[in-house]
Amino acid sequence: MSQPILELRGVNKSFGPVHVLHDVDFTVRPGEVTALVGDNGAGKSTLVKCIAGIHPTDSGELLFDGEPVTVGSPRDAAALGIEVVYQDLALCDNLDIVDNMFLGRERLRGLTLDDAGMEEAARKVLADLSVRTVKSVRTSVASLSGGQRQTVAIAKAVLWDSRVVLLDEPTAALGVAQTRQVLDLVRRLADNGLGVVLISHNMNDVFEVADTVAALYLGRMAAEVPTADTSRAQVVELITAGRSGDLGIPAPETATV
Amino acid sequence: MKTARPSPSPPTSPSKDFVMTETPAGTRAAAPGSTAQGSAAQGSTAVADFGIDTAQRGVRQAIGDYFARLSGGQLGALPALGGLVVLFTVFTVLSPQFLTLGNIANLLTQGAGITVIGMGLVYVLLLGEIDLSAGTASGVTAAVWALHLKVDGNLLGGMGSWVFYLTLVAMALSAGMAVLTKLHVAAIPPVLALVLMLIGLPANPWLEMLLALCIGTAIGCLTGFLVAKVGIPSFVVTLALFLAWQGVVLLYIGEGGTLAVNDEVLFNVANGNLSPLGSWLLFVLAGAGYAAVVLGRHFGRLKRGLVVQPTALVGTKVGVIVVLGAVATYALNLNRSPNEAVVIQGVPYVVPIVLGLLVLGTFVLDRTRYGRHVYAVGGNAEAARRAGIDVTKVRMSVFVICSTVAAIGAIILSSKVGSVDPQAGGGNTLLFAVGAAVIGGTSLFGGKGRVRDAIVGGAVIATIENGLRLLGEPAAVVSIVTGLVLLLAASVDALSRRRSAAAGVR
Numbered sequence: 001m002s003q004p005i006l007e008l009r010g011v012n013k014s015f016g017p018v019h020v021l022h023d024v025d026f027t028v029r030p031g032e033v034t035a036l037v038g039d040n041g042a043g044k045s046t047l048v049k050c051i052a053g054i055h056p057t058d059s060g061e062l063l064f065d066g067e068p069v070t071v072g073s074p075r076d077a078a079a080l081g082i083e084v085v086y087q088d089l090a091l092c093d094n095l096d097i098v099d100n101m102f103l104g105r106e107r108l109r110g111l112t113l114d115d116a117g118m119e120e121a122a123r124k125v126l127a128d129l130s131v132r133t134v135k136s137v138r139t140s141v142a143s144l145s146g147g148q149r150q151t152v153a154i155a156k157a158v159l160w161d162s163r164v165v166l167l168d169e170p171t172a173a174l175g176v177a178q179t180r181q182v183l184d185l186v187r188r189l190a191d192n193g194l195g196v197v198l199i200s201h202n203m204n205d206v207f208e209v210a211d212t213v214a215a216l217y218l219g220r221m222a223a224e225v226p227t228a229d230t231s232r233a234q235v236v237e238l239i240t241a242g243r244s245g246d247l248g249i250p251a252p253e254t255a256t257v
Numbered sequence: 258m259k260t261a262r263p264s265p266s267p268p269t270s271p272s273k274d275f276v277m278t279e280t281p282a283g284t285r286a287a288a289p290g291s292t293a294q295g296s297a298a299q300g301s302t303a304v305a306d307f308g309i310d311t312a313q314r315g316v317r318q319a320i321g322d323y324f325a326r327l328s329g330g331q332l333g334a335l336p337a338l339g340g341l342v343v344l345f346t347v348f349t350v351l352s353p354q355f356l357t358l359g360n361i362a363n364l365l366t367q368g369a370g371i372t373v374i375g376m377g378l379v380y381v382l383l384l385g386e387i388d389l390s391a392g393t394a395s396g397v398t399a400a401v402w403a404l405h406l407k408v409d410g411n412l413l414g415g416m417g418s419w420v421f422y423l424t425l426v427a428m429a430l431s432a433g434m435a436v437l438t439k440l441h442v443a444a445i446p447p448v449l450a451l452v453l454m455l456i457g458l459p460a461n462p463w464l465e466m467l468l469a470l471c472i473g474t475a476i477g478c479l480t481g482f483l484v485a486k487v488g489i490p491s492f493v494v495t496l497a498l499f500l501a502w503q504g505v506v507l508l509y510i511g512e513g514g515t516l517a518v519n520d521e522v523l524f525n526v527a528n529g530n531l532s533p534l535g536s537w538l539l540f541v542l543a544g545a546g547y548a549a550v551v552l553g554r555h556f557g558r559l560k561r562g563l564v565v566q567p568t569a570l571v572g573t574k575v576g577v578i579v580v581l582g583a584v585a586t587y588a589l590n591l592n593r594s595p596n597e598a599v600v601i602q603g604v605p606y607v608v609p610i611v612l613g614l615l616v617l618g619t620f621v622l623d624r625t626r627y628g629r630h631v632y633a634v635g636g637n638a639e640a641a642r643r644a645g646i647d648v649t650k651v652r653m654s655v656f657v658i659c660s661t662v663a664a665i666g667a668i669i670l671s672s673k674v675g676s677v678d679p680q681a682g683g684g685n686t687l688l689f690a691v692g693a694a695v696i697g698g699t700s701l702f703g704g705k706g707r708v709r710d711a712i713v714g715g716a717v718i719a720t721i722e723n724g725l726r727l728l729g730e731p732a733a734v735v736s737i738v739t740g741l742v743l744l745l746a747a748s749v750d751a752l753s754r755r756r757s758a759a760a761g762v763r
């Protein structure tokens with residue numbers, strides 16, 4: 001097994017009195033797809049936002065390439081090569097597709113924006129993702145359908161030479177054909193040596209593309225197991241009960257001993 | 258959705274599609290008919306899906322697209338321009354004096370002050386914020402330089418010691434706030450203002466203008482800090498400051514006092530004209546610059562094979578604007594004096610001032626990274642934050658820009674009146690300036706607007722005031738009509754937002 005590219009150790013995160021993440025350990029390996037599963041409110045998105053530098057963690061360590069790093073802002077995460085597709089997409093409706101894809105990392109030519117260069121690059125990435133339904137890359141994001149917006153958000157993450165890509169429910173709003181394409185893309189990214197984290201509620205998707213499944217249960221990491229060594233029923237049990245057989249969080253009786 | 262849904266692709270196709278495909282030369286020349294739908298149905302060459310991006314459109318198609326955008330709610334400055342044409346026609350019919358050279362030149366200088374303040378406000382409105390204090394803040398800047406002019410640099414004597422020292426402390430605090438927000442450039446003008454006040458150089462018109470700008474920046478730092486860093490809603494902060502600055506102006510000038518603008522340069526800002534030669538030079542400079550920028554961008558994109566408007570259309574547009582500029586320059590170079598003993602001719606100085614600010618402001622918004630970030634924060638602040646943009650800094654910066662530009666507006670306003678009194682920047686100044694931006698098409702909801710909107714809107718407001726006064730209407734009618742027009746503009750904004758939520762290309 002390869003060295004982890006991203007590793008979380010004992011991460012805690014509270015929003016005021018709400019303790020959302022409890023001592024979470026999480027490992028992402030290059031060349032693998034790690035599925036992050038868990039019920040609504042388990043803390044999946046929060047975990048992703050902690051990695052992305054949007055929420056500061058309360059305690060715990062983040063290791064990148066084996067080195068301890070601090071990610072204090074989204075900029076730090078981007079500098080490390082961490083890209084995120086957020087569940088709420090985080091696009092600016094008043095800007096067009098190209099502007100959104102390069103937001104915060106605009107290409108310059110001297111002092112001014114290199115709009116033509118960015119437009120070419122954006123078209124290329126979208127074409128590679130075989131986006132079919134967007135009429136023009138200068139279309140404002142406000143006028144796109146949910147699936148198209150999702151594709152733009154994914155394309156935005158793929159545009160950069162990233163090393164870790166985190167996708168928070170990227171197929172939630174997609175049709176059958178587009179879901180296929182995104183899953184293919186997820187696989188391809190991993191095959192290219194990136195560490196990929198896929199959050200999904202769909203067990204078919206998880207078992208199709210993931211190498212490892214990590215299950216969060218009420219903010220605790222119940223188990224992180226190779227997909228090959230587990231079954232759907234077991235994962236569902238981990239999600240809903242936090243344990244399954246000898247996997248997962250120990251039962252309360254044993255924990256108190 | 259206008260775009261075509263793809264036909265479900267065969268199971269093998271997606272992976273094949275992902276292989277990098279260079280744009281085939283043929284796609285660029287693809288006939289307009291074979292756009293998105295056609296190629297998506299074939300589904301083999303991914304790049305062909307962007308056929309419409311590279312296929313050059315004909316004039317008719319481009320005009321058709323334009324109307325499609327309009328019906329999609331992307332109106333821009335069009336309603337205001339239409340309104341301006343209607344106003345001009347009505348007033349020309351009703352009043353023989355309206356369309357005279359003297360009155361048109363007068364109109365330009367009447368509208369310039371609020372237009373300039375409105376141009377700065379566009380930046381604030383783009384973030385969905387408001388600066389209600391821009392008017393009275395501009396009054397503060399005017400009071401300081403007018404006092405500096407009157408007392409020949411001895412502000413300590415002019416203000417009295419405790420007001421003077423408090424002002425110094427305020428400057429230092431402003432600089433500190435700029436540094437705290439990491440907006441370091443904005444710390445320089447307040448420090449400069451502090452130094453200028455301390456060393457007390459003798460009065461000089463250029464020095465007064467510099468002082469005005471520096472004080473404006475300092476005020477902007479304070480407003481911006483309270484909104485962006487402390488997190489008080491801008492409406493509350495600027496409402497409070499609106500009142501406070503009125504008091505400060507009184508403090509500087511004194512109850513019932515008036516400071517005359519006894520300086521030729523400062524007086525000429527709003528009342529002087531370029532020489533006829535200077536006017537033509539301005540025309541050549543502005544016309545050539547405009548043509549160079551527009552055509553340069555057009556042919557640059559054409560060369561790279563990116564989508565452009567048809568060359569004929571772009572050429573016509575540039576041609577029409579240059580010809581209009583030539584006609585205006587010619588007309589303003591005719592003698593418009595009603596009195597035979599004196600000659601009044603040339604383009605008013607306010608025109609190059611407003612044009613200069615337009616070019617600078619538009620350049621910053623359209624062509625720089627900072628400008629892109631302003632739009633982004635206005636569109637979705639959280640998305641901007643996640644993209645690594647320092648939202649606090651951007652939010653603070655727009656208030657700094659607004660107040661600094663408002664200081665220029667105050668110079669024009671005071672110059673026009675010839676004096677600075679305790680009412681400077683008060684009354685309707687701010688409302689007209691906000692009105693100018695909104696009537697021109699800048700959205701109060703943030704994310705949408707351009708600097709030129711303030712010019713179009715400012716022209717509408719100035720025309721209403723000027724025309725109704727010529728017709729002998731009282732101030733009451735002027736206020737009511739202006740209010741109604743503003744209401745109309747805000748409704749257009751709200752309605753076009755609803756429409757463009759459904760469809761539209763920017």
Ligand SMILES: Nc1ncnc2c1ncn2[C@@H]1O[C@H](COP(=O)(O)OP(=O)(O)OP(=O)(O)O)[C@@H](O)[C@H]1O
Binds near residue numbers: 039040044046087
């Ligand atoms: N900004 C916030 N402030 C306070 N509480 C928050 C915040 N963000 C998330 N939470 C809380 O943290 C918990 C975990 O939320 P999170 O969004 O991470 O869940 P999730 O696993 O992504 O769920 P879903 O599958 O519905 O997306 C929830 O109880 C939520 O209410």
Ligand SMILES: [Mg+2]
Binds near residue numbers: 044046087
């Ligand atoms: Mg979530």
